Amino acid sequence: MRILSLDIHCFRNIRKASVDTDARSVMLVGENGQGKTNFLEALYVLCYGTSFRTPNLREAVSHDGRGFSVKADFVDDSGNHHEIQVKHVQGKRSIFIDRKEIYDRKELIYTIPCIVFCHDDIEFVRGEPEARRRFFDQTMSMYNPLFFDDSRRYRNILRQRNAALKEGRLSLVPIYDFQLARYGMSIQKARKAAVKEFNDIFPRMYRDVSGTDLEISVEYQPSWKMAENAEDAEEILSRALERDVRMQTTCSGVHRDKFIVKDADRPFSQTGSTGQLRLASLILRMAQAGFFFGKTGKEPVLLIDDVLLELDVTRRGRFLSHIEDYSQAFFTFLPEEKYFSSLEDEKMLSYTVEGGAFR
Known part of the structure; x- marks a missing residue:
């Protein structure tokens, strides 16, 4: 999988750019505010149909524009060439794969597997459960x-159940409980299995990169912890109906589950320094890439946005040694920043970014 070129129109401060990206590693070098992160965001929009910076794509439109367009030519793992394009015009998003419009973002997500590393990732460690x-x-x-389908259906049913609670349409609640319990237990079972496998990767990576013997892991705490099947979950929902009516929301379910990053038996957010928490958030993304590769045998595209600044030279080297299994990576750097010579080879492209232009 490799993105060969990227065309961007009216995306944040990038008015118009056509950039060759046919390399395993692509470096974007420039001062802050010049468009490096905007370039990575445009790539992410192509991979997910959403932004990692804002829930509202309207915010990505250039100030004097009516909409944006992002298009890429890429080659898949079989060597076949394709085109992908995402437009956002007058509040409407349109997605095209090989010039054919698709109407479900799900099709886009499985086209180019992509993982982004950014500063806000620290919220995965110290932020809210959501x-x-x-x-x-x-x-x-x-x-x-x-x-993906179960999560989408669960969220849709949850919205309907919450609306019924607020509007007093309680006769519909048992119908929603039946569906919510079944999709919810499927999600809970999948999350439990995934965290167990994730903990085969994440703690070791943290020890290797940090150079410490801290036992960092993830603990999964389901909301329906006493439920063994959908019938149990449905019973929990039924017993809590009076409380839910009073609160006008569904107070239990997988939307209330917790994942806690722990140092031994304590939340790491309470014991780790800011530097340690930032490192843990980077390694969560590393483990995400490794987990995906282990599940699919496919190497993802990596978008690495200035996060290497937060690592000293030794840890930066260890970090880079652990992310070698990628099909393509895009890095952003400040002009004075030193990056490893291992990235400077015949497979690397480097661009100077200034005022939304790429040279």
């Missing part, structure tokens, strides 16, 4: 379309 749920759901959805 951030960690989002991380693990993305990790699992990358290789498991059934999990």
Whole structure:
């Protein structure tokens, strides 16, 4: 898998750019605010149909533009050439693969597997439970379309159940409970298995890169911890109906599950320094890439946005040695930043980025 070229129009400060990306490693070098992260964001939009910086794609449109367009030519693992394009015009997103419009973002997600490393990833360690749920759901959805479908259906039913609670349409609640319990238990079972496998990778990676013997791992705490099957979950929902009506929301279910990054038996967010938490967030992404490769045998595209600045020289070298299994990687650097000579080979392209232009 390799992205051969990228065409960007009216995306943030990138008014118009056609960039050759036919290399295993692509370096984007420039001062802050020149367009390096915007370039990575445009790539991410092509891979997911969404942004890793904002839930509202309208924010990515250039100030004086009505919409944006991002297009890439890429070659798949079989050597076949394809074109992918995402447009956002007047509030509407359109997705095209080989010039054929697709209407389900799911088709886009499985076209170019992509993992982004960015500063906000620290929230996976120190932030709210929702951030960690989002991380693990993305990790699992990358290789498991059934999990993606179950998660989508669960969220849809949850919205309907919450609306029924608020509007007093309680006769519908048992119908929603039946569906919510079945999709929810499928998600809970998949999450439990995934975390067990993830912990075969993540703790070792943390020890290797940090050079310490800290036992960092992930603990999964399901909301329906006493439920062994869908019938048990349905019973839990039924017993909690009075509370849910009072709160006007569904207070239990996989949307309330917790994933806790732990140092031995304590939350790492309480014991780790800011530097340690940032390192743990980087290694969560490393483990995500390794987990995906182990599940599919496919190497993802990596988008690495300035995060190497946070590592000293030794840890940076260890980090790079652990992310060798990628099909293509895009790195951003400041002009004065020193990056490893191992990245400077015949398979590397380097661009100076200034004012949304690439040279």
